[in-house]
Amino acid sequence: MLDPLHIPSHLWADRTVRAALDARDIGALFRHVSRLTHASQTRIGAAVGLEQGYVSRIMAGRKVTSIDVLERIADGCRMPDEARMALGLAPRQRSFPQDMANFVHQRQCDPPVTRSWRADVSAAAQLWEGEVNRRDVIRQVAFSSAGYTLPALRWFTVPPPQDVGQSGRRSVGQPDIDTIREMTATYRRLDNQYGGGHARKTVTRYLHQEITPLLTEGHYDPPTGRRLLSAVAELTQLAGWQAYDTADHGAAQRHLTLALNLAHAAGDSVLGAEILAAMSHQATYLGHTGAGVDLARAAGQTANLAGVTVLTAEAFVMEAHAHASAHNESACAHALHQAERTLDRADRSSAPRWLGYFDEAYLSAKFGHCFTALGKPTQAERFAVRSLRMDESYVRGKAFNLALLATVQVQRNEPDRACAIGAEALTLTSQLRSARAAGYLYDLRTQLAPHRRRPAVRHFIHQVDATLGPRRDGYNSPRA
Template sequence: MPTANAALAEHIAEAGVSHAGLAHRVVTLAASRGLPAPRFNHASVARWLRGEQPRGRTPDLLAEAFTGLLGREVTRADLGMRAATVPPDLGLAYELDLNAAVAAATDLYGTDVHRRSMLARSTYTAVAYLVPALRWMTAPAAQLLDRSGSRRVGVANVTAIREVTATFRRLDNLFGGGYARSTVVQYLADEVAPLLREGAYTAALGRELFSAAAEMTLLAGWMAFDLEQHPIAQRYLIQALRLAHAAGGQALGGEILAAMSCQAAYLGDGNGAVDMARAAGQAARSAGSAALLSESLVSEAHGHALAADPRACALALVDAHQALDRSTPGGEPAWLGYFDAAYLAAKTGRALLDCGDPTQAAISMRASLEMAGGYSRGRAFNLALLAGALLDSGRVEEGCATGRQALDAADGVESARVNGELASLAARASRHRGALPVRELLPALPTARRGVRALPATR
């Protein structure tokens, strides 16, 4: 008599695995992924053969088990399992309960590994940042306690996460978010998630673990943002903020809020950018970080520019430059080392350009090119912005020459944002199509974005 799930039966027969053996493999895979331990046995497999659909990640674990047994890729569809669905609110909740927060973050990592295409089809909404920002500012200070678990967490574990994050942050700056984002997410799912879920640690080491996890989660979100995968980026930034709260990391939380502001501004949501930047500024003041306060203020200025408030933009820019002047070398977090006078100049130029002052924007963007080495993506981005400012201020020949430099700098950089800025440069250049330098430059520039920019929700 044929079974209700003939496809699963055929794979079991081909692999020559017993029902008990298959159940054991799934349990082992779940444990290796840091998932809650399922209680499967031969009876569980019998139920699946009768047509019962396993819940949660089990179909994906079954597919992974058969992939290893048969030496070829096997999908859940091959096993007669229904297509997976992604909850629409996955990763968007800023959970107050710590265990729920850990589950939210680690579920996001796992979904990104196994069902990224479905995650990418989710939606970015500007209002999704409001509750996380409010809870960040109003929730009681974290009281992380000693924890017993099945995986002992040591200093070496935390050091490894920080070292991996630093390495891939450097690669991101050099080659763009598309270069190694998948590797970062896989590391989060395979190495970080089990420590968060099952870790045994002291309160002090637990704060370090959550801080390191928040940094890497922020990096994964920033890489998604750079690829214009905005729904994915939004979810990572929210989870990074919650992990930073668990660690008691005021400065790191401010950095994440500033990244939220940057994303909102990139998507044209000036008011949202101001809201997130002001929340970042509060965190910066609490942490006593002048550089982070400067970053928050210049992000706020960009939001005011997009909201057509030039006076508020100018005031925030003045405050941003004064704040950076108060920063002391060696007195800022290591991960904020990128924010210097050149970076501030770049952010200032972006705000001025969106405020309708291309002449002053060009001055700031030229100063941004005094940046340190190791930031290939940033150099390409800044050159493209400088070229656009020069074109808008009527310096066509110089703008086209700078546009050529931007194209050269972008070679080998996998960044949808850089591609988008080059596409914007093409639109600016096309207004001067009659000039020979423009006609020579335009064929080399992209005319469309590689990524899809979501529209912010109505506020």
Template sequence: MEREPNRLLQQLIAEAGFSRKGLARRLNDLGTSRGIPGLRYDHSSVLRWIGGQRPREPVPCLLAEIFALRLGRPVDPEDFGMPAISSPLHLGQEFTHTWVEGVATVTALWRADVERRRFLVDSTFAIGAGAAGAVRWLTSPPGGRPVGAGARKVGRSDVTAIHEVTRSFGELDNRFGSGRVRSAVVKYLDTAVSPLLRDGSYDEATGRTLAAAAAELTRLAGWMAYDLEQHGLAQRYLIQALRLAHGADDHALGSEILSGMAHQAIYMGQPSHALDLSRAAQLSARRSGHRTLLAAATVLEAHAHAGLGDSRSCAQALNEAEAAFERRRASEEPEWLRYFDSAYLAAKFSHCFRDLGDGERAVSFARRSLDMDGRFVRGRMFNLSLLAGGLVQRGEVEAACTAAREAFSLAGELQSARTRTYVEDLRRRFEPFRKLSAVRELFEHQLATV
């Protein structure tokens, strides 16, 4: 079918006095300045648009900004024949009922994220969406077989590639922070994983492995958004990761995702919501049979109790988490669960005792947490912050400054909003002692490194 030429665009280009090459160059430059690198449009691209081709978002919005700057008046995409394509504002917040709906939703979410759609960037955390997702995960029957009837045959190598990419991006995230790698993860989901899910040909067995692999990488993208404190976006990704895990019938992965949702809720100061999510994660962990997952979910319940000031319930949950961890069979558990070792568990214990004001035990467990894998740079920064905070609670300010100095040095190497929040939290804890020379020197070090 022949396209109708876009005469409105042609007229506006003439009014603005742009050449096709000049307009394309301004578009690429503006994209880079708006955090959308990699635009490679040229005069031929502009010619195709004049001929009626519709470019993908965010090109129409960028063009509108360019024209508005040149002409000195508001310009909307509708003014040059590129009306905005709207996405539902709740995109990604719903745990859909069927596999087909789930694929459509998650691929649309990836596409909107790549395009940096404003409603996603500005989205806020919605407790109701997380709670509804957890309930559907626990209660929904299988929503259609995960099969595809597209033109491209999906095989084992496609799934293996997703797992390998997830592993590589996860290592980079732990070493450098999410700010350095998240955009690449989302682009890979949109350009490599989306065509497999949406346009691939796969039977139910392959579909389950594909769904599980896509769920792992979607969870990672959500965790990265959380690390950047983009909480509404992170929640949407975690809900969609949970939906993919449902398609895979993977209770272990579902438990891990629910634990991640509980982790985020605790961080956001929503301990009651975290309590619900952690208990849902425990149910899934029991279905999976993996004791480490049960420990992970139960220690998050303990942290939620600590946030609520319930020391008795916290202690009980910590005992249950420790017992589950001692009964684990690590050799039989998924590879993606290897991060949860005794040092990680100790860090979660330290968080609980710090939040309950028990500096003595917070310090004890924080020191144990530092016997950790050196590749987890961000995690070490968090654990050093726990140690410093506990030492301040015990009144050992100079020792706390030593730990905090190392934490601040690591924070300077990371692109992580959570890391900066930990730094600010430590500064507040040291504030009553700011007149001490050791604290003054620490603050000067922080300003120079973070």
């Protein structure tokens, strides 16, 4: 693991650095930081959430113009407010707590972090345009768990804007919003059936070509504006989920962050809770279990305030999985118990349509993952079997659950049975464009390797290799 980047405070008063900030010359800044701290390009990139190759190009003279990337660099370098303002960014006026679980308790005394909803719209439009045009800056931004701290803090400390109306040249009304909702439902169905890679490009093109003009050129009053931003936030969250499913984690984080910002501007706390839960899901999957716990708790606080009990149960499940991945058995057991109790009293009739996936089968799968992570195959098997009593339209979910049950069989020292179940999962995964589904099977293959002398195991390993090809870096070892 790389040591954290430490930049001495006196550097920000250096004339060379101030000149670089005034000129927005990030390359000169990085070169000076590297000389002073002896930090490698990889270490600088890890601190600011950029790939080493992109840092190299910046240091060679490539300009950085994206406000989102400049914000990420300023946060990663822990710039003081004077340096931020020299770079043309708003001052922070505070240091951020690392524990998101304390956000709600602190929001009465913490000064708010100001940001206009129009800035969120502008950032979203820039991201969607970059995705469609495959701009290098979009592809090179890496995931950083710290990148979720500020938007989650803002969610709790800043009241939603009152005036989200706009006087544009194009009238926007309820039919436009209904269309976005229906398109989102269609894309979500395709995502569940075929994986995130199937329609991801189509979704980003729709956001860029259809949604951006509505947001930036539309004429709408504040109530319509809030409904519009809510609908767009839901679709943006789906775009983030698709990016996550295809292992494009930096893009996923940027979409989920923007989705949360747009939901905040819309005053949609129900959707905000779901987005925070998705952030927790991604953080835990990538091994950032502390952030996973904090984000899950933030989701739970939001769901509680919104009065949506099903979402509160989901937040407990996300927290439990983060605890299990961190091997904290007692905390996991407590969160799972809370999830069961909460779901028992939930009124599903009032739950939003997009929460339809959260049923008994989904809950059983998450329980199974928790017990698998804790090395308890007997309990894990019981829940993994239950998870297969599911809606067959969730093809990717069924591939996940079959892979889970196969993994449990390896833990129970039943490799032949694991291969038989794994083969079913492989058949479904071959029909999907999902890095997570493939990741489960690569992980299963690795776990079966010690049993390679068994014919069934050799055959299964050959099937995985022939169907999915060699493992690539984008396929993380699945944790969620």
